[in-house]
Amino acid sequence: MATKNRTEVTEFVLLGLSSRPEMQSVIFGVVLAMYLVAVIGNGLLVIVACLDPKLQTPMYFLLSQLSFIDIFLTTITVPQMLVHTLSMSRTISYNCCMIQLFFFMAVGSMEGHLLAAMAYDRYVAICDPLRYSAIVSCRLCLHITLTSWLVISLNSLLYSVLVTRLTFCGNQVTHFFCDITPLLQLSCTRPVVNEMLIFTEGVAVVVSPFFFILGSYARICIAIVCMRSVAALRRALSTCSSHILVVLLLYGSVIHMYLRPSSSYDLDQDRQVAIFYTVVTPMLNPLIYSLRNQEVKRALQRLFRKLCISGSFQPSFQADRVQQHSF
Secondary structure (H helix, E strand, O other), X not given: XXXXXXXXXXXXXXXXXXXXXXXXXXXXXXXXXXXXXXXXXXXXXXXXXXXXXXXXXHHHHHHHHHHHHHXXXXXXXXXXXXXXXXOOOOXXXXXXXXXXXXXXXXXXXXXXXXXXXXXXXXXXXXXXXXXHHHHOOHHHHHHHHHHHHHHHHHXXXXXXXXHHOXXXXXXXXXXXXXXXXXXXXXXXXXXXXXXXXXXXXXXXXXXXXXXXXXXXXXXXXXXXXXXXOHHHHHHHHHHHHHHHHHHHHHHHHHHHHHOOOHHHOOHHHHHHHHHHHHHHHHHHHHHHHHHOOXXXXXXXXXXXXXXXXXXXXXXXXXXXXXXXXXX
C-alpha cells in the first residue's frame, strides 16, 4: 500500500489561501507583517525570560517555552506559504509534506500541554500559595515539558505513518500547508482508522489538556469566591486573565477544525481558520502577555535600557581610543 502510494503521488500541489491572482500581493503583505510581528514578539519574550534574573521562575519558564512553540509553529507553515504566494509553482514533495505534517501536529499539540502546565502553575499559586515554591519548580516544569514532547512526538508519528499508508486519488491539497484533514479528503477510500483515531486517541492527547485546564480553573474560581480581600481577588484575576484569553484563542480554533464529523468539513472555511491559529494567535500571544503583565513590561524596559546604555557607551569608547592614538 505504501509503495503504491509513493509511486502514484510523488508531490502535492498546495492551493494556498486564494486562487485569485489580484489577491496574492495583498495576502503576501498581510501574512508577512503578521509573521514578523509573531516572530519578533515571541523572540523578545524568550530572550527576556532567559536573561532577566527576576523572570527566572517556573511561570516564565513555561511562558518562554510557549513563545518558542509559537515561533516554531508559524515557521513550519508561513514561509513556505509566502514563497508559494508569489511563485507560479506551489508544489511540495511527498516526503516534505509528511515531514511538515508530523512537525505541525507535534508543535500544535505541544502548545495545549504547555497551557495546561501554566494552568497548574496558576492553580498552585492561587490555591496553595504558601507551598508554591515547594510544589512548583523549574525542574518540575522541565520534566513536564520533556514528557509532553515524548508523548506528543509518538502521537504525531502514529498519525504520519497512517497517512503514508493511504492511497490518494489526487494531489491538489485545498490548503496552504500539509494538514491532516485535507489529506484525508484526498484519500480514495474513507480512512476509517484515521478518523477513529482523531476522535479517540486524538481527543485523549490533544483535548485532555483542555479538560485539565477547565478543572484547574474550576478550583481557582472556588478559591476566588472564598477570597474576602478585594486586593487578593484583583491580583488573582489579573494573574489568570491573560492565560484564559490565550486558551480561548487556541482551543476555539482547534475544536472548530478537528473535532467535527467529516461530513461537516468545509475546506475553504478551514483555510481561514487555519491562518488564525497558525499566524494570528502566535502574533497575539506575546502582545497579550506583555501588555497585561507588568513584570514582563518592566523586564522589556530593562532590556531596552541596557541596549540603549551599551549603544551610548560605544561611541565614547571609540572616541577615547582615537584620542589615545592621537597622542
